Amino acid sequence: xxxxxxxxxxxxxVMAQIARHSQASHAAAELAxxxxxxxxxxxxxxxxxxxxxxxVSQRGAQGGYRLARPASQITAADIIAAIEGPVAMTECSQxxxxxxxxxxxxxADNWQRVSLAMRTLLESVTLAHxxxxxxxxxxxxxxxxxxxxxxxxx
Numbered sequence: 001x002x003x004x005x006x007x008x009x010x011x012x013x014v015m016a017q018i019a020r021h022s023q024a025s026h027a028a029a030e031l032a033x034x035x036x037x038x039x040x041x042x043x044x045x046x047x048x049x050x051x052x053x054x055x056v057s058q059r060g061a062q063g064g065y066r067l068a069r070p071a072s073q074i075t076a077a078d079i080i081a082a083i084e085g086p087v088a089m090t091e092c093s094q095x096x097x098x099x100x101x102x103x104x105x106x107x108a109d110n111w112q113r114v115s116l117a118m119r120t121l122l123e124s125v126t127l128a129h130x131x132x133x134x135x136x137x138x139x140x141x142x143x144x145x146x147x148x149x150x151x152x153x154x
Contacts, residue, residue, distance in 0.1 A: 004080065004084070005083065005084060007041070007044075007045060007048075007083050008079065008080055008083040008084055010035075010037055010041060010042070010045050011045045011048070011049060011079050011082065011083050012076070012079050012130055013035050013037070014031055014035060014037075014042060014045055014046065014049070015049065015054065015055075015067075015074070015079055015127055015130070015131075016127065016130045016131040017031055017034055017035050017131075018031070018055070018065060018066070018067055019067060019071035019074075019127050019128065019130075019131035020131050020133075022066070022067055022070075022071065024064075024066075025058060025062065025063060025064030025065065025066050026064045026065050026066070027063075027064045027065075028042050028043045028046055028065070030064075031046070031065070045083070046065050048082055048083055049065075049079070049082050049083075050065065051082075052078070052081065052082030053068055054067070054068055054074055054078055054079065054082055055067060055068055056068045067127075070128075071126060071127040071128040071131055072126050072127075072128045073126070074126060074127040075122060075123045075124070075125060075126055075127070076122045076123075076125040076126075076127075076130065077119055077122035077123045078127075079127070080122060087115070087118060087119045087122055088115045088119075089111050089114050089115040089118060090108075090111045090115070
C-alpha cells in the first residue's frame with residue numbers, strides 16, 4: 001500500500017488551516033487547538049514546513065507562521081517533499097547511481113515513468129485545492145490522463 005506518513009497528513013491539515021486564514025499569523029498553540037492535534041506535533045510540523053520554505057515565521061507578540069507564497073502556488077508535492085523528501089516510487093526513481101541491480105533490473109525506466117506521473121499529479125493539486133472545504137465533484141478529470149507513459153514518449 002502506498003501511504004503517506006501521519007506527519008505528512010498533519011502537515012497538509014495544518015497548511016490548509018493556515019491557507020483558510022491566510023491574512024493572519026498563526027501561533028503553534030492556536031493551530032494545534034484549531035486542528036485538534038497535539039501541540040508538539042504541530043510545532044515539529046511547522047518547523048519542517050518553514051525549513052522547506054513553505055512557511056515563514058516571525059517572533060514576537062504579533063508573530064507566528066504565515067504562508068511563504070500564495071496557496072495557489074504551493075502544491076501537494078511541495079508539502080510531501082517538505083516532510084518526507086522528494087516524491088519517488090522507488091530509490092532509482094529519485095536519483096540514479098545507487099542501485100546495485102541496475103544491470104539486471106529491467107523495470108527502472110518504467111518505475112521512473114510511474115514516479116513522473118505521480119509527481120505530475122501531486123504538483124497539479126494546490127494547497128488552495130486542499131484548503132477548499134467544498135466536496136469534490138465526481139468524476140474528476142485527472143491531469144494524469146494527459147500524460148503518455150508509453151516508451152515512445154520517454
